[in-house]
Amino acid sequence: MKRFALWAPLAIFALLFAVVASGLFRPADKVVRSAMVGKPLPDFALPAMVPGKPGLTSASFKGGQPRLLNVFASWCVPCIAEAPHLMRLKTMGIPIDAIAIRDTTPAIAGFLRRNGDPYARIGSDTASRVQLALGSSGVPETFVVDGRGIVVKQIIGDIREDNIGEIVQAVREAR
């Protein structure tokens, strides 16, 4: 009993040290994932963001073909970084729709002029309402939606070179 009491503080210290060290070298995953993956898209209808391009409704994801749903904004810096990769996905024949978060028509028009326009439709989400309904916690995020309107995958943050493969595969599997 006495011997146990003698070593207990050291044991507790070692345990605490191990906890802190593991947190330092393998930091906790702070990414907030959507709980909507595997579920149907929430119902929404967003007005058009730019002239000449239709707005976005949840019904347009039930056309039988998988589509990408990109959540972006003109004021979002990583959205500029992912723009060329979205353009590449578009040239591969993957249809892409978008929701612009808290944005204005001139700002989005300028963004598309500067960074390219991979989008078939862009809906304007002025109060982040649809973003919250999607379980998205920032911009940019991209959802892969199958032909029946069910969310099959979420990519958090800007799409990079090495995400292209998994997105193409998810789209292929959703066909």
Added chain:
Amino acid sequence: MSGRLSLGLAGSAVVATLVFCTAPAAAQPVTPPAHYANVQLADPAKEASAKALMETLRCLVCQGQSIADSDADMAADMRALVRERIARGETPASVRDWLVSRYGDYVTYDPPLSGLTWPLWLAPIALLAIGAWIARSSFRRRTR
């Protein structure tokens, strides 16, 4: 050697954290927040229940604050959503459930008892019991 490498990794993690945490500050939405983000509801009872709910909801982009405390744009949008739904007559529980169905239990500071969260609820009781046991044995030693 490996220690130095690990330290380098930890250092770059710190730098990365700083970079990612400061990036959103430079990027602000170009439109103003929704009306009810920073405006109270006219009905004091509804405002009180909305406020109480907001204090138990986690700001998704700051992660250490409730949406009632946070100045983040996304927290503002979430406050507006809470106020509008409460004003429409929804109960705080149903608004919370709606958000949990989007973001998981992570979004609430008042997590339900489940297979994953039971240690949260049982650990304080267990620690109290251990404390009582230690106190009892040390008092008993003293009386002897």
